[in-house]
Amino acid sequence: xxxxxxxxxxxxxxxxxxxxxxxxxxxxxxxxxxxxxxxxxxxxxxxxxxxxxxxxxxxxxxxxxxxxxxxxxxxxxxxxxxxxxxxxxxxxxxxxxxxxxxxxxxxxxxxxxxxxxxxxxxxxxxxxxxxxxxxxxxxxxxxxxxxxxxxxxxxxxxxxxxxxxxxxxxxxxxxxxxxxxxxxxxxxxxxxxxxxxxxxxxxxxxxxxxxxxxxxxxxxxxxxxxxxxxxxxxxxxxxxxxxxxxxxxxxxxxxxxxxxxxxxxxxxxxxxxxxxxxxxxxxxxxxxxxxxxxxxxxxxxxxxxxxxxxxxxxxxxxxxxxxxxxxxxxxxxxxxxxxxxxxxxxxxxxxxxxxxxxxxxxxxxxxxxxxxxxxxxxxxxxxxxxxxxxxxxxxxxxxxxxxxxxxxxxxxxxxxxxxxxxxxxxxxxxxxxxxxxxxxxxxxxxxxxxxxxxxxxxxxxxxxxxxxxxxxxxxxxxxxxxxxxxxxxxxx
Numbered sequence: 001x002x003x004x005x006x007x008x009x010x011x012x013x014x015x016x017x018x019x020x021x022x023x024x025x026x027x028x029x030x031x032x033x034x035x036x037x038x039x040x041x042x043x044x045x046x047x048x049x050x051x052x053x054x055x056x057x058x059x060x061x062x063x064x065x066x067x068x069x070x071x072x073x074x075x076x077x078x079x080x081x082x083x084x085x086x087x088x089x090x091x092x093x094x095x096x097x098x099x100x101x102x103x104x105x106x107x108x109x110x111x112x113x114x115x116x117x118x119x120x121x122x123x124x125x126x127x128x129x130x131x132x133x134x135x136x137x138x139x140x141x142x143x144x145x146x147x148x149x150x151x152x153x154x155x156x157x158x159x160x161x162x163x164x165x166x167x168x169x170x171x172x173x174x175x176x177x178x179x180x181x182x183x184x185x186x187x188x189x190x191x192x193x194x195x196x197x198x199x200x201x202x203x204x205x206x207x208x209x210x211x212x213x214x215x216x217x218x219x220x221x222x223x224x225x226x227x228x229x230x231x232x233x234x235x236x237x238x239x240x241x242x243x244x245x246x247x248x249x250x251x252x253x254x255x256x257x258x259x260x261x262x263x264x265x266x267x268x269x270x271x272x273x274x275x276x277x278x279x280x281x282x283x284x285x286x287x288x289x290x291x292x293x294x295x296x297x298x299x300x301x302x303x304x305x306x307x308x309x310x311x312x313x314x315x316x317x318x319x320x321x322x323x324x325x326x327x328x329x330x331x332x333x334x335x336x337x338x339x340x341x342x343x344x345x346x347x348x349x350x351x352x353x354x355x356x357x358x359x360x361x362x363x364x365x366x367x368x369x370x371x372x373x374x375x376x377x378x379x380x381x382x383x384x385x386x387x388x389x390x391x392x393x394x395x396x397x398x399x400x401x402x403x404x405x406x407x408x409x410x411x412x413x414x415x416x417x418x419x420x421x422x423x424x425x426x427x428x429x430x431x432x433x434x435x436x437x438x439x440x441x442x443x444x445x446x447x448x449x450x451x452x453x454x455x456x457x458x459x460x461x462x463x464x465x466x467x468x469x470x471x472x473x474x475x476x477x478x479x480x481x482x483x484x485x486x487x488x489x490x491x492x
Contacts, residue, residue: 062098111310115206176202237491275408290445374479
């Protein structure tokens with residue numbers, strides 16, 4: 001299909017076939033993906049795919065109906081609309097209350113991810129050569145038993161249109177890559193990843209991010225660290241001051257902050273699958289979530305953030321909002337429906353949706369999803385990691401996630417990282433393996449007493465956030481710089 005003109009015309013055609021209802025929107029999505037993985041010097045996976053379809057969301061009789069298809073014929077469109085209306089009617093018979101939507105003015109706009117180099121224009125040969133070279137350079141010792149690399153690129157073009165006049169065109173591109181070396185000796189097995197675990201680093205940028213990561217240039221160091229971990233001492237247990245590297249802190253934010261602030265979870269919409277949240281409505285504006293140094297934002301406008309876009313899948317503009325301000329819990333991630341519900345629960349709350357509704361493709365209904373949920377720096381010149389280490393007499397520095405576990409209210413957690421170092425009298429000391437730490441979300445964040453500045457701040461991409469039934473996997477981001485937490489329980 002010739003994008004965007006034919007897609008725009010098709011969206012208008014679909015809207016014209018919808019009978020009079022309370023509200024309706026249509027979302028046409030064209031997606032292109034490419035994934036490459038190598039393992040032990042060979043190409044393990046190479047895939048590319050394209051899809052094109054649309055979803056129709058209809059509000060009638062106080063209930064939602066949603067249906068989707070890739071059949072763009074008139075019969076296919078009419079059948080899909082009828083299915084959505086039928087689902088709305090069926091849902092209305094079992095509703096507890098009418099769905100109300102917060103007001104959203106009609107918008108006509110376009111948005112496109114700014115990229116320097118479209119990842120889909122770079123030759124497959126060039127990508128494979130880079131990945132295979134990085135794979136080879138990890139094998140610095142016979143103790144390296146697995147060497148891996150990965151690359152992914154995605155392009156999403158979509159049209160969003162509503163019966164009340166919104167028409168929004170977007171093209172969003174995200175690209176990522178990473179490497180991982182595994183070393184073994186006897187019964188011991190250790191991993192090191194770069195620049196992060198679970199797929200490396202991903203951003204709404206072009207192929208330029210892959211070049212900047214310099215995977216081959218970092219591969220030998222990662223292999224050497226994996227081997228050194230085999231002979232490192234196990235991380236000691238006990239109470240210590242803890243410094244978390246930005247890449248680990250990003251996942252801490254994701255699991256204990258971002259998911260906890262999703263208002264659909266708070267209201268129980270997600271209870272059967274993803275759990276609820278301890279951040280219940282009576283806490284809004286009253287609950288001390290962290291120390292006064294802790295400021296958490298949801299910001300879909302950050303250049304390059306993996307959770308960055310122009311408009312969400314309800315046509316709400318991307319924006320930056322505080323979730324925690326000076327340690328106080330002040331807002332949720334919201335949709336037009338949930339924010340209207342929250343107004344009825346919290347007297348004086350009058351905010352509009354902050355634009356977090358997204359679906360992973362045309363065939364799924366949008367859900368509240370994290371954008372870029374960030375730990376803000378206290379000031380641009382707050383200092384570097386080396387300054388924070390120098391200011392710490394006795395502690396542990398942990399980097400790069402290895403494992404995580406958190407309860408279904410996002411309250412009690414335990415995380416493990418790939419590597420750690422002792423901090424003694426302001427200096428990094430010996431390396432430790434198998435480090436873990438645990439805590440309770442508000443107690444943990446209330447112990448935060450230092451955060452590094454903008455020079456260390458990175459928006460880390462989380463490309464595999466799962467939620468919903470049927471499950472949807474979507475991309476989020478988390479801005480973080482290294483931070484210190486006092487008297488944290490380390491080990492078991």
